[in-house]
Amino acid sequence: MAEATKTETVTSAALRRQMLSEFWFYFSENRGAVIGLVVFIALVIVAVFAPLIAPHSPFEQYRDAVLVPPAWLQGGRATYLLGTDAVGRDILSRLIYGAQYSLFIGLFVTTLSLTGGIVVGLIAGYCRGWVDTVIMRLMDIILAFPSLLLALVLVAILGPSLTNGMIAIALTLQPHFVRLTRAAVMAELTRDYVTAARIAGAGPFRLMFRTILPNCTAPLIVQATLSFSNAILDAAALGFLGMGAQPPAPEWGTMLAEAREFILRAWWVVTFPGLAILITVLAINLMGDGLRDALDPKMKRS
Amino acid sequence: MFGFLLRRLAVLIPTFIGVSIIAFAFIRLLPGDPVALLSGERVMSPERHAQISAQLGLDRPMVIQYLDYLGGVVTGDFGTSIVSKTPILKQFLALFPATVELSFCAIIIAVALGIPAGVIAAIKRGSAVDQSMMGIALVGYSMPIFWWGLLLIILFSGILQWTPVSGRISLMFYFKPVTGFMLIDSLLSGQKGAFSSAVSHLILPSIVLATIPLAVIARQTRSAMLEVLSEDYIRTARAKGLSPFRVVGLHALRNAMIPVITTIGLQIGVMLAGAILTETIFSWPGIGKWMVDSVFRRDYPVIQGGLLLIAGIIMIVNLIVDLLYGLVNPRIRH
Numbered sequence: 001m002a003e004a005t006k007t008e009t010v011t012s013a014a015l016r017r018q019m020l021s022e023f024w025f026y027f028s029e030n031r032g033a034v035i036g037l038v039v040f041i042a043l044v045i046v047a048v049f050a051p052l053i054a055p056h057s058p059f060e061q062y063r064d065a066v067l068v069p070p071a072w073l074q075g076g077r078a079t080y081l082l083g084t085d086a087v088g089r090d091i092l093s094r095l096i097y098g099a100q101y102s103l104f105i106g107l108f109v110t111t112l113s114l115t116g117g118i119v120v121g122l123i124a125g126y127c128r129g130w131v132d133t134v135i136m137r138l139m140d141i142i143l144a145f146p147s148l149l150l151a152l153v154l155v156a157i158l159g160p161s162l163t164n165g166m167i168a169i170a171l172t173l174q175p176h177f178v179r180l181t182r183a184a185v186m187a188e189l190t191r192d193y194v195t196a197a198r199i200a201g202a203g204p205f206r207l208m209f210r211t212i213l214p215n216c217t218a219p220l221i222v223q224a225t226l227s228f229s230n231a232i233l234d235a236a237a238l239g240f241l242g243m244g245a246q247p248p249a250p251e252w253g254t255m256l257a258e259a260r261e262f263i264l265r266a267w268w269v270v271t272f273p274g275l276a277i278l279i280t281v282l283a284i285n286l287m288g289d290g291l292r293d294a295l296d297p298k299m300k301r302s
Numbered sequence: 303m304f305g306f307l308l309r310r311l312a313v314l315i316p317t318f319i320g321v322s323i324i325a326f327a328f329i330r331l332l333p334g335d336p337v338a339l340l341s342g343e344r345v346m347s348p349e350r351h352a353q354i355s356a357q358l359g360l361d362r363p364m365v366i367q368y369l370d371y372l373g374g375v376v377t378g379d380f381g382t383s384i385v386s387k388t389p390i391l392k393q394f395l396a397l398f399p400a401t402v403e404l405s406f407c408a409i410i411i412a413v414a415l416g417i418p419a420g421v422i423a424a425i426k427r428g429s430a431v432d433q434s435m436m437g438i439a440l441v442g443y444s445m446p447i448f449w450w451g452l453l454l455i456i457l458f459s460g461i462l463q464w465t466p467v468s469g470r471i472s473l474m475f476y477f478k479p480v481t482g483f484m485l486i487d488s489l490l491s492g493q494k495g496a497f498s499s500a501v502s503h504l505i506l507p508s509i510v511l512a513t514i515p516l517a518v519i520a521r522q523t524r525s526a527m528l529e530v531l532s533e534d535y536i537r538t539a540r541a542k543g544l545s546p547f548r549v550v551g552l553h554a555l556r557n558a559m560i561p562v563i564t565t566i567g568l569q570i571g572v573m574l575a576g577a578i579l580t581e582t583i584f585s586w587p588g589i590g591k592w593m594v595d596s597v598f599r600r601d602y603p604v605i606q607g608g609l610l611l612i613a614g615i616i617m618i619v620n621l622i623v624d625l626l627y628g629l630v631n632p633r634i635r636h
Contacts (some may be wrong), residue, residue: 032437106556137320140320141320141321141324144613145616146574146575148481149575152597153609157331164425168463177347238446241578241579241582252601253446256452264455264456264459267460269451270456274450275449278446282442285444289440300535
């Protein structure tokens, strides 16, 4: 008996390894996706080791170095590689610490909307009937508002802060997960393996989370990467409007908002934070495209 | 087709009621006294409080208050701004043409460039042209548009001095708004230079607002074209000896347009959200800037009314898109 269980675990582990290597084969064929992955890993490293990498504190104001241009320009200083902002803070250091904010925002918002969306979607797809109708109407209502507008108004109610902004953004991204999960559950529910599990005596929770959910993961993973980049963009937009992270936080959108009045005098204060947002979002979207192609069986050529 | 319309309305009306409940509930969710929030008076005596409460109907049961609000909304009464003391619908109607003008120009740019780009990329699949076009599209799709707007201001308004930084028209020109659309009004006014001034004000905001829809449309057109081009009837058309131009332009594009139309329709919601940022950057006096300003001024009745009006517009646009889709593609009517 013990031996039989052991062989079974070995084969399922082997199967998983084979699936992973197959996934990697398709993912690595996409050059853009690999570049995106490399950039993303670099960003994670920068965020984790920010205190070691950053040459200055992100909050320290050097009174003798206000609006110093980047080092390669005339008047630039080597210690402030990307220049300083209007109160003499080192822009490079603020950008490095800003990576922590953006990645945390992406992770937090995606986790929140993904788990919420999966639970609600599973319930809707599994229960059907009036529960399903009520949930889907609610999701329609959320989708009727432009996400940034809804987030802006929610933040106006809850008060401007990064936490409230993230909750608001998670709420606006959630319906997509609910719809995806519900559709996948409804497609899987009639399959033989689900009936078999039910006859074997699996309860509704086991059926929902252990039997059905693992077979719906592919579209959810793709949507999660999309949400990750959307969350970063929306949070930066909220910060830019003064409704997200509050100064002096080195959040990229908030940095842009502070820099706005200097755009015609000091281009570097505006250019670099936005470039950081663009590179981060682009890297994640590149990965998302690669994931979609690698996970979608229709795209596989074999 | 009529049954299809009825079915769509059957979904739309409960959704709209739900949206109105959210807009209504929003002021009650705010921390603080709704009487003070809705009247805009911070300090008041208990008598004054009771008077305003009765005047605004806030002393009645919640359900009655909601039905009253819904009744007002249906008859076009969205309440009054506590800052300017003017009716919300009047403000909205005065500002809405500015947003429509901007969005219309943006969608024209997005469609005029996005569809050809997608078609070319699909025809030349895998080539350098395809790869660079789709690379640019992905950059556009990932663009923080508020930053993109600032960059364009630095380049075109700052360094090159080609375009103005903000507003809809130079302060030199004044004429009564006839249509509310600056491009038309400036032509009607007959003043020399007014039209070109309006165009130069419009160009940068339109580009900024068009960026994301353009990228989405280009990507969607490409994938729709790729799917259609692999169909049998395209091979048949080619085998018949039709010119490649006719095959692509007439047979493939027409069928590929079906999903693209939906995408274009969905961009309207994206544009209204984008208008919030674009109008803020360029001080464009439309409903996006109006909403942001109202949030900052804590003008809650305006936020409430604006939220409902914008959601209503998006729902109507989506309904029209659905109906168009039903017209183009009879298969989905049932």
